[in-house]
Amino acid sequence: MGTAALSIAGFMAALYWLGTKPFGIISSLNVALIIGIGGYAARRWWTTLQEQRAGHPVKDERTLYIEGRVGHYSFLVTLYFMLGLLWYSFLGVSILGMPDLDMAYAMIISLLVGSVTNLGLRWYFGKKSP
């Protein structure tokens, strides 16, 4: 809740400072995203530290099993996404004359797809039975 409130506050502050044009809105969303991810990571780190101090293991057989499945499916999703980008580059750009894809953006988007898939699957497999 606190992280969400901070994200919204960050978004509003950035929007006020940068303006409401598309650049301002996108940048403000980025600010909110960075605050949200940072807040979530900090909370996870603190919770893990407390659990370790209480004598609980950070990983056990169930979490390792889930991590294995998450890694497997994240790898496949990222692989197919990057293959899709490759085909876009061959067919779309070379043959159909579609706009070229900047390599840096392609790498960043691929990393984001893999990361979001990883986080989403962690949440999903953590909630349902493996």
Add this chain to the structure above:
Amino acid sequence: MIDMRTRMKELRARYDLTQAELARKVGVRRETIHFVEKGEYNPSLRLALKIARVFEAPVEDIFLFDDEELEAQ
């Protein structure tokens, strides 16, 4: 597929153990005990034996097949 159920909640109450305390005794996270109790996670043999040792009961007295499913088969 035959569903399984456990008597862990009943045994925890008898031994006055919380999920966290049981988790610490057998070396797993509290969430794992929670999911095992709900029947949503099947523990490994090692974990099942550790739990049985804590409750001083045979494994088959703690983890049970759903009898209705078994009879239907």
